[in-house]
Amino acid sequence: MTRVGFLCSRVRKDEKLLLEELRDRADVERIDPREVSLALDSPEGAEVSPEELDVVVDRAMSYSRGLYTARFFGSYGVPVVNTSDVARVCGDKVETSLALREADVRTPDTRVAFTPESALETVEAVGYPVVVKPIVGSWARLLAKVNDRDSAEAVFEHKKVLGSYEHSVFYVQDFVDKPGRDIRVAVVGGEAVAAMYRESDDWITNASVGAETTACETDGRLGSVAVDAARAVGAEDGVVGVDIMEDGDELSVHEVNHSLEFKALTEASGVNVAGRYADRVMEVAE
Amino acid sequence: MTSAECPVCEAEVEPEWEVERGEIIDCGDCGAELEVADTEPLEYIEAPELEEDWGE
Numbered sequence A: 001m002t003r004v005g006f007l008c009s010r011v012r013k014d015e016k017l018l019l020e021e022l023r024d025r026a027d028v029e030r031i032d033p034r035e036v037s038l039a040l041d042s043p044e045g046a047e048v049s050p051e052e053l054d055v056v057v058d059r060a061m062s063y064s065r066g067l068y069t070a071r072f073f074g075s076y077g078v079p080v081v082n083t084s085d086v087a088r089v090c091g092d093k094v095e096t097s098l099a100l101r102e103a104d105v106r107t108p109d110t111r112v113a114f115t116p117e118s119a120l121e122t123v124e125a126v127g128y129p130v131v132v133k134p135i136v137g138s139w140a141r142l143l144a145k146v147n148d149r150d151s152a153e154a155v156f157e158h159k160k161v162l163g164s165y166e167h168s169v170f171y172v173q174d175f176v177d178k179p180g181r182d183i184r185v186a187v188v189g190g191e192a193v194a195a196m197y198r199e200s201d202d203w204i205t206n207a208s209v210g211a212e213t214t215a216c217e218t219d220g221r222l223g224s225v226a227v228d229a230a231r232a233v234g235a236e237d238g239v240v241g242v243d244i245m246e247d248g249d250e251l252s253v254h255e256v257n258h259s260l261e262f263k264a265l266t267e268a269s270g271v272n273v274a275g276r277y278a279d280r281v282m283e284v285a286e
Numbered sequence B: 001m002t003s004a005e006c007p008v009c010e011a012e013v014e015p016e017w018e019v020e021r022g023e024i025i026d027c028g029d030c031g032a033e034l035e036v037a038d039t040e041p042l043e044y045i046e047a048p049e050l051e052e053d054w055g056e
Helices: A013-023 A063-073 A084-091 A092-101 A115-125 A149-162 A222-233 A263-269 A273-285
Strands: A003-007 A028-030 A054-056 A110-113 A130-133 A143-148 A168-175 A181-188 A190-197 A210-213 A239-247 A250-257 B023-025 B031-041 B044-045
Touching: A003 A013, A003 A063, A013 A028, A013 B023, A054 A063, A054 A273, A063 A084, A084 A092, A084 A250, A092 A168, A092 A222, A092 A250, A110 A115, A115 A149, A115 A168, A130 A149, A130 B031, A143 A149, A181 A222, A181 A273, A190 A222, A190 A263, A190 A273, A210 A263, A222 A239, A222 A250, A263 A273
Parallel strands: A003 A028, A003 A054
Antiparallel strands: A110 A168, A130 A143, A130 A168, A181 A190, A181 A239, A190 A210, A239 A250, B023 B031, B031 B044
16 A cells, blocks of 8 residues: 655644545655654654655645755655655745746746845835735735835834844835735646635735635636646646736736645635645655 | 643643644633644643744
8 A cells, every 4th residue: 555654743624634535545654844853864763764655745834844854755765745846946935936937927026135225225116015025934924015115114124133044035026906816726736626716805815814715717827827837836746826816917926835725725616625635646656 | 532631731621523643722721722742642732833934
């Protein structure tokens, strides 16, 4: 029987759904990144050795733990969903923006500066409003819509003084005046399998901050843009969540998530995303 | 799996469903977020605070 290594610390509803589907198909061994130490040739502390695994699923909530553990298991010769290359590109917004642009996938114009002064000059040149984001982070944490020079000076100074060194990589993106909603599409193995609108009165429309979700069709241009974005980050064989904004008549990809949270998407779309996810994992294991 | 002691307030906390190692439940007495550290026997630790690189 196929053996699946399930990399995670915290088990949310998403992980419970996925574990249930995987256990219907395979033997599942939990691997908690907090409990292992990763030597160059093998992990120490894991209850199962890499040779006994056919595939590893990265469901770590921590970007750094997931990234490096996936990298090690890949190096041990075990296929990982998603690979550490996908995690690296998706987990770093600079990498994501560049990957999307290099693949000709429409994404908001983005600039990176390394000092508050140069960041301010950039924003002044682009014009307000802009969105300032941390290069690593999720769930809409520490996003700032900057509407004027006073706000820009304050945000950049706070990031410089209060943040870790990564907050001095100033990532500035054009503000897209979307129609009160954005769209989350799950792309599994190069196919758009489910989508939902996320609506909010706030400019942030993330489900984690209370946006209302409703089903959305995945066919046509939306599905095709989502699949292109997944391919752009190297996830044609993996499972990702693509976030898309309607920008006038265009569709603009602003994020690709390598550790797809699908609980809300499952409820909104009626699609068994966990089942599709598990099927993909089994295909990668073969 | 029946109940186990909350490491914060020492109340007995009984999950309302079949829990997995790593799941988070709330202590009904003190409101602390508890992580299921083990299921046999059931054991809780105080759940870690949200960290900056957590997410999707």
